[in-house]
Amino acid sequence: MDPVFNAFPTRPVQIAKSGINSPLGSVAFALILFGLLIAGALWVGPNLTRDFIIQADPVEVPEADISNGECSTYRGIVTSCGADIAYEIKGKSVTASLSYLFLDPSNSDYEVSVIRSASHPSMATLSLGLDMLWNRAIVAGAIALALLAGGLALLRTARGAARFQRSLSEPVELVPVAATVSIARKLLFGLLGTTYSVKYTLDGKKYLNAHSGFRGKERPFVLGLDGKKTVLLAAIPRRGGMLILLDAALNRVEFTDAEREAIGAAMAAAA
Structure with a gap:
């Protein structure tokens, strides 16, 4: 994983797709x-x-x-x-x-x-x-x-997601993160994609975060296995925010072709 992280760009980059659940969905469930x-x-x-x-x-x-x-x-x-x-x-x-x-x-x-x-x-x-x-x-x-707490938690999640998505209107510096998949849920037998729940460690602290996952032909960037669990490449803004799972083609972030090739080469060398 270190070669991939070392190849990760340190410049601010624009997020094209966050993959974060829509705030409207959380509000609807609330x-x-x-x-x-x-x-x-x-x-x-x-x-x-x-x-x-x-x-x-x-x-x-x-x-x-x-x-x-x-x-x-x-x-x-x-x-x-x-x-x-x-x-x-x-x-x-x-x-x-x-x-x-x-x-x-x-x-x-x-x-x-x-x-x-x-x-x-x-x-x-x-x-x-x-x-x-x-x-x-x-x-x-x-x-x-339980119902009240769940509804309020969903509203807080929706508020955080909306605030985070607004913050992505400008380029941000990203920190690469290894995210271990806890649960992968196929939506409508996979026809609507897969939602991932992942856990990760950042600055010595452990986090659990759920994501909307991937749709259509989009697939996650797999770093490898941790025992029997899949480890995905993710990133989080250095200034703080929500975790973003990256796709295999690295199109969720507006990297240059050279940056994508460098990450791909690092992944191949680490395999």
Whole structure:
């Protein structure tokens, strides 16, 4: 790798294509996460509020009918349960479809009864919902925080990518970097190209960075292998910024033909 790095131009060069994910894509995914957060809040929030109210003055309804009761467990710990209930209060029929999401590694069967609020007779839940009330609240809160954090992180990424792309309007001095591929994802079975997630070390610090990768006939510049992992040639502006994966033809950066030939010759000599 050293011969290739030594052949790398030290002059400022213009970036023709950064390969960084579009800020619009990150914004779109952030909006999806925020949408899921809002939808989840509208679904889970009223159910939790109802059960907290019922818990304040619970009354069992032994004559209630429970139907379509079913629970399923994901990965042995995340449990989802649902059932339909029906009962009468002062000659008035009350029906409801109930659902719960909580953590329970026991994978056990549940014996349930219908519990209503003494002060709000038409407000009812299952005893399972009250038993797992704080469990459900914690799970809902954790999911909400994860969605919020993910959305905000994507917005920060989009802001950084937009700022970085604006900074590339002028030539920059680049520092060559060896980037080890962590994950390579083919888009639509490779028809839309491949996205790479890479890790690299710069100034003694380790970084993890994801890239949009390569489209069409474009291929990455492969330096070699680190064990079983592929190592790619990348570059980062000396003044700081995001990592740029270079293509095999070195067309992402406006090198001169002589500079491309020098890098190619250094790569051939190192092989």
